[in-house]
Amino acid sequence: MQAPVELRPATATARPRRRKPVKWRDVASYTVLTIAAILVLMPLLWMFSQALQPIGEGFRLPPSWLPTRWNWDNFLKPFQAREGQYSVPFALFFGNSLKIASLTTIGQLITCSMAGYAFARLRFPGREIIFMTLLAALMVPGQVTIIPIYLMMADLGLVNTHESLILPGLVNIFGVFLMRQFFKQVPQELFDAARVDGAGQFRCFLQIALPLVGPGLATLAIITFNASWNGFFAALIFLTDDNLMTLPQGIALLTGRMSGGDPSVVMAAVVWAILPVLFVFIVAQRWIIEALTRSGLKG
């Protein structure tokens, strides 16, 4: 990741006899980057300062980009269920999303690491054909399969349950592919040594291979958790009961009910929903960037 710093200087130093590189190019690039950064930050800053505005003042124009008043109480408002049509079970949304994202992530770590290990390290008839078939399935858009899955869930009585979201989430072909790449990098000698000591296939996987692919597991966990935490389409289809809804679904569908759609309360709710993402971003930014650029997966 540090390479760029060494890459650039050549322009400036390779040919000292030439005119000094024109300064305005630096000025231009800083200007463009700074304007772009401000444009990206403004909606987020607006969200945050709006969340701190006093309730009932609605929109203040000119907008304040930086918070001027600090009504931290606003952040409790989404949780305070009110009677009647204004009640939104925000705490439940939070819990539901946490439950679905956690179980999906744990499940995928198990299924993807097992399959990735088999495709990378074990020999069995049909391995390549099965793997290519799975890869081809990456081209199938989720909207094609969702209707039969819905009808299937309806037959099983699973519509309006969290299982309807978690079960299909347990298979992730991309995750299998990712884990396979990581398992391929484990040196064969380690397995040979373990086999000599009489370790079985399962012990090789559990005690030798798994501990060595920690970064792969972490990458998969972050991508899966974030995708599940942000997922909207499937939740919209399967969950109709207010108390079962996920966070994105609840916020998108019920903004009008949050204190009558008061922008300060809605923005406070959005800040809450983004908080875990922000946390992961701060802790593991470089890592995610590398994983995302390598895998070509976006949120």
Next chain:
Amino acid sequence: MPALTPERREAIAGYLFILPTLIGFVIFIAYPLVESLRISFYDFNIWGDMTYIGTEHFERLSTDTRLHQTYRNTVVFTLFAVFLNAGIGLLLAVFLNRRMPTLMSNFYRSVFFFPILVAHTYISVIWEYLYSEDTGVFNFYLGQLGLEAVPWLRDPGWAMAAIIIMDVWKNAGFAMLVFLAGLQSISNEYYEAAQLDGASERQLFFRITIPLLSPTIFFILVIFFIGAFQVFDSIFVLTGGGPGDATRSVVMYIFQQAFQRLDFGYAAAVSWTLFLVIMAVTLVQFWGGRRWVHYE
């Protein structure tokens, strides 16, 4: 019991290890894919009873003007989103790839990266306020500049523009990251050699950077095409497909037909057209990519 040979043990272990994924693949991908084609030939009544109706749904595809409208919308959105995201992403990456203090480049990178992680849903909720016609931030500043208020979400053309602008705001950073990684993998030797020959910066960019970056450009175009063609969340929240059908995407139309009108058979037929279009364009892009993509 006869002892198994090590090879057989290994094969059995292999099948057992892939079993969970394989079961999931069959239940949640392979079977639904075939099943959605099958139910395209059936009509569902509101109680869920199925009647075989032959190719009626497929004939309806060619006469359904709402479907054609949603396809036009999706194509317009996709073209703008793909080229603006890729273009702006490339521009930012080229600027960011210049020599600058690490602190600065990290700052810019973090800022452009963050929106990728935030759900479309939340971003749409935020931007819906920003786009508000009377009390919105954008119109306030336009007013300050002496311009008329823009009916962002009320006018068909502006509504589509609003969705595209928001999409670029969120996703250009992803293109930038991938382009930056691509730029950094180009060996500096090429630039040094070209500079010795007296190449201008413009020539360096068009004769070295672009050709050597072509695999990355190609990758970005494919990824963004597939993503944009399935656009749903942002439009659903921001405009709900309106005004009228002006911003309704194909996926939103499928959603409406299936889960609001319970016309599962027709929705499945439409979803297969989406599948075929995505597959066809992806294959064409791969085929075309072979002609102009330069792999080192």
